[in-house]
Structures are given as C-alpha cells and as structure tokens.
Amino acid sequence: MSLRTNPGAPHPNSRKWGTPAVNRQSGLTLVELIICVAIVAVLASAAIPIARFQVKRVKERELRRDLWEMRDAIDRYKDAADKGAMMTKADSFNYPPDLQTLVDGVEIQDKKVKFLRRIPVDPMTNSAEWGLRSNQDDADSDSFGGQNVFDVHTKSTGTALDGTKYSTW
Template sequence: MKVSGRGRSATQRGLTLVELLVVMAVLGILAWAATPMVELSVQRQREQELKRALWEIRDALDAYHLAAQQGLVAGGASGYPPSLEALVQGVPDVKAPGQMRYFLRRIPSDPFAPPAHLRRCHGACVRMTPRPTGRAQALMCTTFTAALTAWV
C-alpha cells in the first residue's frame, strides 16, 4: 500500500479536523469583516426609501397647495391640507360638487419604523410613550421574548 507524504494511504481522502477548523476560522473572519458593509448597505437602502417617500409626500402637498391656490379645493388659510390622511381620503372638489380630489394613494411607510407585525401583535402589543427628549420609545409586549429597542 502506498503512503502519502502526510502518513495517510493514497486511498484515504478527505480533510483532517485541523484543516476543517482552519477553513471555518477563515470563513468566520471573512463573514465578520463583511458584516459592516452589509449593515451600511441596508442603512443606505432605507435612507433611499425614506427619501422617495418624503418626495412623494412633498409632491402631494405641492399638488394640494396648487389646487387650493387655483380654487379647486378649500385650502384654508395656509393652503395646505389639515392632515396627510386628507390627501389619501380625498377632499371635496369645489368646482365639481359631489366629487373628490385625491392626492395620495396611501401614506408611504417609514422604513425605519418597526415592522407592522411587531406594532400590532394581539391588538396593541407595542405602546408608544413619550420620552423627555420628545421621541417615542417602543415598549415590549409581554408575549415577546426579545426586547424591542427604542425606535428613533
């Protein structure tokens, strides 16, 4: 029987435990090094989504303001809607009685807010309470096992 340079026979093939551990360590180091890049990519993606949502709201507000200046809708003293919901639910058209003008299909979601399934677990899982800084803090529902972090 032939013996290879490492003391194994030529018919025995495979990796030793030490070789496997070295490969696993190298893969772990590579994954650890790539983690900040992935987190940065996710952060930038959320920022772009937020930017698009803000532009969508701004365009709807500008369209409402223009319609108020043209006398198509009752704009009040400022010429802006009373709330964002009014842009979605529609406002009465002054020039066409009985018809509504819509400026948004839906209010864009905030990509930095907690997911909807965490906000609405069992009716009211997460309560928002004011902090001294004026921001809101998410409180954990008793059915969750992991704590929710503060959302800013």
C-alpha cells in the same frame, strides 16, 4: 506454459516484495479543517458590517422616496387650492389641514381627487406617525402648530450615513 524467463520472479505489474501497500485516502486533516473554518469566520465577520451598511442605505433611500411622495402631494394640493379648485380655511395658506386629507381626497368639480394613496410607514421608526410642520411654525421647530401641513419629516433621531440627522431631511 509461462513466457517468463525467471518463474520465481514477481510479475512486473505486481508490487514489490517487502514494500508496504500505500493506502491513499482523500480528505481533510483536523488542522486543514480548523484553518478552513477560521477563514470562513473571518470572511463572515467582514461581511456583517457590509450587510448592515446596505440595510441602512436601503432604509435611507426609502425614507427619501416617502418624503418626496408626501411633499409632492402637499404641493399638488396647494396648487389645486391656489387655482381655486376647492375651498380652504383662510389661515391655512391653501395647505392641507393634515396628511389624512391627502389620502381621503377632496371634491373638485364634482370629482373626488386624492393626492396620496396612503400615508407611508416611516422606515426609520416603523410607524405611520410623521413629524409635521405648519407654515406658521419656525423652520427648526419640533412642535406642530396644527394650522396646516406645510412640510413633513421623520421623527427618528438617528444620523444618516452622510452624517446629517434624519429629521432635517
């Protein structure tokens, strides 16, 4: 026996007669999908220049470190030669004859002293070839006289983020 007062009336929890069933499905419409793809494309196109900028900044930092490392090795070689720890050519002004000498080392008091572990690879040219300056060369000269290694610079002709030429660093 049913407790309903009107046996022909629908149950209160059932849907009403004559109303269609609403079938709600979650998901994206084609328009929403196109808008999402467009937003992602705009964000990606903004990120590409930032990534390139960051890569260039990292290479510049590496170039500065490599130049500092080689210049420090040249200075330590000169200091040792000035103190008379090794024999050098008279026209060398106690600077090393080449970068390889800093890697190979020299005999100082029966010990092999190396000033540089390796010749670093130039991050701008991806080569271990560096521009060299002799003490006798002009300061703004690009040609190497070959008498000694007074200074090093990159052979890159590029421009840094700060607007200076890499070869002047």
